[in-house]
Amino acid sequence: MQGLNDKVIVVAGGATGIGAATSKRLAEEGAKVVVGDINVEAAKATADAIDGRHLRFDITSEADCKALVELAVTEFGGLDGVFTVAADTSKETLGRDSESDLLTVPSMSGSGRWTSTSREPSS
Numbered sequence: 001m002q003g004l005n006d007k008v009i010v011v012a013g014g015a016t017g018i019g020a021a022t023s024k025r026l027a028e029e030g031a032k033v034v035v036g037d038i039n040v041e042a043a044k045a046t047a048d049a050i051d052g053r054h055l056r057f058d059i060t061s062e063a064d065c066k067a068l069v070e071l072a073v074t075e076f077g078g079l080d081g082v083f084t085v086a087a088d089t090s091k092e093t094l095g096r097d098s099e100s101d102l103l104t105v106p107s108m109s110g111s112g113r114w115t116s117t118s119r120e121p122s123s
């Protein structure tokens with residue numbers, strides 16, 4: 001099946017895990033995929049495997065969100081969808097439940113997701 005033929009999809013947090021698997025599945029369906037992740041080496045590996053594009057991207061940065069959308073537009077001519085699954089699942093963070101985690105996690109899960117899905121291409 002190629003149900004997403006030539007659709008342009010950004011995957012925010014696409015370097016590993018669910019994001020990487022989703023990137024590959026989207027590509028199998030014919031989508032052109034842009035992988036954004038703070039782990040740029042793994043983002044490149046995921047993107048290279050599916051003839052996609054990648055960018056070092058922090059979901060908590062509005063400028064990075066804008067840059068990710070603009071990469072989709074410049075490389076593939078538009079943007080049809082965003083899948084956002086970026087999350088800090090490192091062992092240093094998980095289970096720690098410190099005060100800073102309580103500030104960071106909502107930032108990534110709430111405003112980060114809002115920011116990464118509310119950008120419009122500038123042209």
Ligand SMILES: NC(=O)c1ccc[n+]([C@@H]2O[C@H](COP(=O)([O-])OP(=O)(O)OC[C@H]3O[C@@H](n4cnc5c(N)ncnc54)[C@H](O)[C@@H]3O)[C@@H](O)[C@H]2O)c1
Nearest residue numbers: 013015016017018019037038039057058059086087088089
């Ligand atoms: N894996 C599962 O079975 C499962 C099940 C249910 C829910 N989840 C949830 O789904 C989410 C993703 O899980 P996963 O297993 O794919 O984790 P993962 O750690 O493999 O993937 C998360 C990705 O987000 C990236 N990332 C971290 N901080 C970032 C930032 N500031 N900006 C951009 N990218 C950033 C990481 O580099 C990584 O590539 C988590 O919230 C997890 O709790 C996972």
